[in-house]
Amino acid sequence: MDITSYVGPAFRLLRERAVVSQEDLAFRAGLDRTYVSGIERGRRNPSLNSMQRLAVELSVSLDQVFILARKLAEQDEDLPAQKRVRKPHAHS
Template sequence: MEHEGKSDIKKRFGLAVRQRRQKLGLSQEELSFRAGLHRTYISDIERGSRNVSLENIERLAKALEISVSTLFTKYGIEKENG
């Protein structure tokens, strides 16, 4: 059951990144350039198949022009009862 929770947060984080990226009108390629990450890595994150490091979360937040805390709270990564 713990494994499901880990997968779930990766999917929620990926969805948050995708939603913010689309709100800014950025392609995955543009986001990858801004964050200094490979485009396929961005794709993996958005699909929820990557366990992203804290350093890369910070890089993504900066590239998405948002704070880490706002990315987590505004885009529903945190669960109400979790």
């Protein structure tokens, strides 16, 4: 199972649970807000360093982030294709 596209949504969910704005999280982690936004939307591929910085500021471990990402992926797989959060990419 590929959880890559679910890591960003996992960070977003953890941030929302912590009741922290993207701007505050980015500032505390020493990252740009637009970068954090891109991570959460799955548009950016964060480095391990960036993920660690975000996790520290959210008071979670990377293990917790990856476990949540896997759960999100599993939930998505159970949905019909048209209702999935992350649509599979068409291969050319």
